[in-house]
Amino acid sequence: MNGHDKSATPLLRLTDVNTYYGQIHILQDVNLEVYPGELVCLLGGNASGKSTTLKTILGLVTPASGTVEFAGEEVQHRSTSYRIERGMAVVPENRRIFADMSVDENLQMGAYLRNDKAEIEQDRERVLELFPRLRERLNQLGGTLSGGEQQMLAMGRALMSRPRLILMDEPSMGLAPLLVEQNFQIIREINEQGTTIFMVEQNANMALSIADRGYVLQTGRIVLEDVAENLLQNEQLRKAYLGR
Amino acid sequence: MDNFFAQLPQQIINGLTLGAVYALIALGYSMVYGILQLLNFAHGDVFMIGAFIGFGIMSAMLSTSAPSVIIIALMIVAAMIGCGVLGVVIERFAYRPLRNAPRIAPLISALGVSFFLQNVIQLTLSARFRTYQTAQLIPGSIGVDLGTARLSGVRALVIIVAFLLMFLLQYLVRRSKLGRAMRAVATDKDAAAMMGVDVDRVIMATFFVGSALAGAAGVLNGLVFFRIWHFMGFNAGLKGFTAAVVGGIGNVPGAMFGGFFLGFAETFAVGFLSPTFKDVIAFVVLIAVLLIRPRGLLGARLVQKV
Ligand SMILES: Nc1ncnc2c1ncn2[C@@H]1O[C@H](COP(=O)(O)OP(=O)(O)OP(=O)(O)O)[C@@H](O)[C@H]1O
Numbered sequence A: 001m002n003g004h005d006k007s008a009t010p011l012l013r014l015t016d017v018n019t020y021y022g023q024i025h026i027l028q029d030v031n032l033e034v035y036p037g038e039l040v041c042l043l044g045g046n047a048s049g050k051s052t053t054l055k056t057i058l059g060l061v062t063p064a065s066g067t068v069e070f071a072g073e074e075v076q077h078r079s080t081s082y083r084i085e086r087g088m089a090v091v092p093e094n095r096r097i098f099a100d101m102s103v104d105e106n107l108q109m110g111a112y113l114r115n116d117k118a119e120i121e122q123d124r125e126r127v128l129e130l131f132p133r134l135r136e137r138l139n140q141l142g143g144t145l146s147g148g149e150q151q152m153l154a155m156g157r158a159l160m161s162r163p164r165l166i167l168m169d170e171p172s173m174g175l176a177p178l179l180v181e182q183n184f185q186i187i188r189e190i191n192e193q194g195t196t197i198f199m200v201e202q203n204a205n206m207a208l209s210i211a212d213r214g215y216v217l218q219t220g221r222i223v224l225e226d227v228a229e230n231l232l233q234n235e236q237l238r239k240a241y242l243g244r
Numbered sequence B: 001m002d003n004f005f006a007q008l009p010q011q012i013i014n015g016l017t018l019g020a021v022y023a024l025i026a027l028g029y030s031m032v033y034g035i036l037q038l039l040n041f042a043h044g045d046v047f048m049i050g051a052f053i054g055f056g057i058m059s060a061m062l063s064t065s066a067p068s069v070i071i072i073a074l075m076i077v078a079a080m081i082g083c084g085v086l087g088v089v090i091e092r093f094a095y096r097p098l099r100n101a102p103r104i105a106p107l108i109s110a111l112g113v114s115f116f117l118q119n120v121i122q123l124t125l126s127a128r129f130r131t132y133q134t135a136q137l138i139p140g141s142i143g144v145d146l147g148t149a150r151l152s153g154v155r156a157l158v159i160i161v162a163f164l165l166m167f168l169l170q171y172l173v174r175r176s177k178l179g180r181a182m183r184a185v186a187t188d189k190d191a192a193a194m195m196g197v198d199v200d201r202v203i204m205a206t207f208f209v210g211s212a213l214a215g216a217a218g219v220l221n222g223l224v225f226f227r228i229w230h231f232m233g234f235n236a237g238l239k240g241f242t243a244a245v246v247g248g249i250g251n252v253p254g255a256m257f258g259g260f261f262l263g264f265a266e267t268f269a270v271g272f273l274s275p276t277f278k279d280v281i282a283f284v285v286l287i288a289v290l291l292i293r294p295r296g297l298l299g300a301r302l303v304q305k306v
C-alpha cells in the first residue's frame, strides 16, 4: 500500500486546474497526482466537481487554466480520442452503455482504437472470465441489461482498450451493497494486475477500503489529501462523508 | 378487375424502380438525422448535383467509343464521389460551426445551402431541362418480357445497382468498424468519444456516405426518368424526407423500407387511380404516418438507429 515511488513520474498530474461551465467556476486550482500502479480515489459530495474533474482529465471539457499531464505529456489541449489512444479509459458516470448495441459490440467499442485482432480476442476472453454474467449475455442489447450488469459491461469495455489508466466515475452508484462489494473486489484485482486506477466515489468507506490514497473535493477545491488509512481515521472526513 | 391483374406486374416493376431511387435518397436523409438530429434540407439538392455530374460525364463520353457499361459505371462513381465530397464540404462549412447553436440555426443554414446549390446550377447551366440520352446507352430492345409486363434494361439496372448499394451500406453499418462508430456516435457522442472515436470524422464519413448515395440516386433517376433540371432537388428532397419519416427517421432499414413503400404507393396511385395523384400521395402518406405512428412504421425503438 501507498508504495509508489515518489521519484517516479506520475502517470497523471493535474496542476492548478481551473474549469468553468460558462461563467460558473467549478474546479478551483485543483492539483493531484496519480502514480503508475496506484489506486487513487477522489471523494466528495454531490456537485462538488468530481465528474467535472474526470471530464477535464478526458478532454470533454477544457480547463481555462492549468495543465493536465498524462504519461509525461501535456494533454489539456488534446482531443478526447487522442487521450484514449495514449492509454486512458473510462467507466463513465451512469455507465453510458450503447443501448442499441449488443454486449459483444459494446466490448468491441472499447477496443475501437486497436487493430491487433488476436490480442483483442485474448482481452475479451479475460473480460468474460472476470465477468461471467457478460458471457451469458453476449448477444443481448446493452440497453436491456440490469444496472449491475451494465456496470460490469462498462468496466469490461474500459478494459478492452488495454489501458494504462482507468478513470471510474462512481462505480458503486445504484448498486446493491453486495454487488458493490463484489465490484470493488474486481476493481482491486484489476489494479493488482497492473492497471492504474483513478476512481471518483461518494461511497468513501468502500473506496478507501481498496484505495492507496485519496483526495477530498469540496465545492471544486481539494481540501484533503492523504493515504487511505489516514483518511479512514480522519475526523473531519468522517463527519462530512462517512456519516458517523 | 381483369385490368388490375393485367397491369399489376408492370406496376410492381415500376414501383420497385421508383422505390429504389427514393430509398437511396431517404438513406442519406435518415443517416444524417440519426447522427446529428438535423434535417438536411440540402440533401435533395445534392441529389440534383449528382444528376448533373452524371449528365456531364454522359455528354462527354457518348461521342467516344467507350462501351456503355464503362460510361454508366463512370457516371455513377463520379456522381457518388462528387456528391460525397460535396456533402463533407457542406457539413464542414454550413453545419459544423453551428453544432452547438439552437436547432433552428442549422435548419436555416440547410435552406441556404439548398438555394445556393440550385442557383449555382441555374446560373452556370441555365434553367433548361436536360435530358439523359439513356436510349443511346441502353437500347430499348434490351429487356425481359414477363407475360404482360416488361422489365426494361434500364429499370433492371436501377434496381440492381440500388440493391447492391443498399446491401453494401447495410454491411458497412452493421459489420464494419466505421459502421459501429457511426451507430455509437448516433446514440451518444460523448460516450463514443470516450471510446476513442473521433466524432467529427465519423460525422464527416456519414455525410460522405449519405451524399454519395444521393449522387447515385441522381444518376439512376436520370437514366430511368430522363429529365433533369436545377430545381428537381426540391421534390426529391420532400420524397426522401417522407420516405425517411415513414420508415422511422434515423434508422437505416427504415429508410429503405420507407423508400419502397412510397415508391409503390405513388406508382399504384398513378397506375390505378389517376396520374394527378402522383405528388399528393407522398403528403397523404406523410400525414397519415405522422398521425398514426409518428415514430415511423418500423418504430425507432425496435430497430437500431443510424
Ligand atoms: N454541462 C454543465 N453546464 C453547467 N453546469 C454544469 C455542467 N455540468 C455540471 N455542472 C455543474 O457543475 C457542478 C459540478 O458538477 P459535477 O457533475 O462535477 O459534480 P459531481 O461531484 O460529479 O456530483 P455528483 O456526485 O452528483 O455526480 C454542479 O453544480 C453542476 O450543476
Ligand SMILES: [Mg+2]
Pocket: A050, A051, A052, A093, A169
Ligand atoms: Mg458526478
